[in-house]
Amino acid sequence: MLHSDRGFQYTSLRFKKLFGKEVNQSMSRVGRCNDNGPMEAFWGALKCERYYLRTYSTFKELKKDIEDYIRFYNNERLQEKLNSLSPIEFRTKAA
Template sequence: MHKLYLSVILDLCDHRPVAYVLSDHNNNQLVFDTFDQAVKNNPGAHPIIHSNRGFQYTSRVFYQKLIDAGMIQSMSRVAHCTDNGPMEGFWGILKREMYYGRKYHTRKELVQAITAYIDYYINDRPQRCLDVLTPFEFHERLLAA
């Protein structure tokens, strides 16, 4: 059995995953690839990036990527995870709704399930905190305003 690692960047305004990458390794490259995908998918965005204190987010290379993209990093003190709370909530929802209680027999099955779930989460899963709209619907409403 091999592990599969998922890196996601959420837009905290509409709870929409703006980038995600799956990898067999939990390393700097996984986070860098996710960050690069988020920047590519959202040109001109200059958000505050909230993260935990994981080694990937404290590296000089990641910090330089933030500077180059014109972004600011926000990172809580040790044992104060307020910056990363929304991301932890997303992980809990994903695990509860698509992972726990199910068996995936192949890597391909798991990758397909994660990809399908993220699509569902963005386009079909209404959220109370978004006026019972999906993240995509809420995003579109904001763009139209």
């Protein structure tokens, strides 16, 4: 899954052909800038809490660290806006 805004470079056929059917593209709806907010917050947190603090020798190391952070973010990272719960805990309580 690749999330982006609706910039011309991301909506072009040339960009879509780079990934073929291996990557699903996600973007905010036209005129709905709030759709992008949660993803912007996530990437901001990932960069501040992991990426800027480490040096990666290989793409494989970077990929593993991002995957580890996604698990951490969803299952363990408490968020004030979710009543000090992790996203998984918040969704479980809501259901």
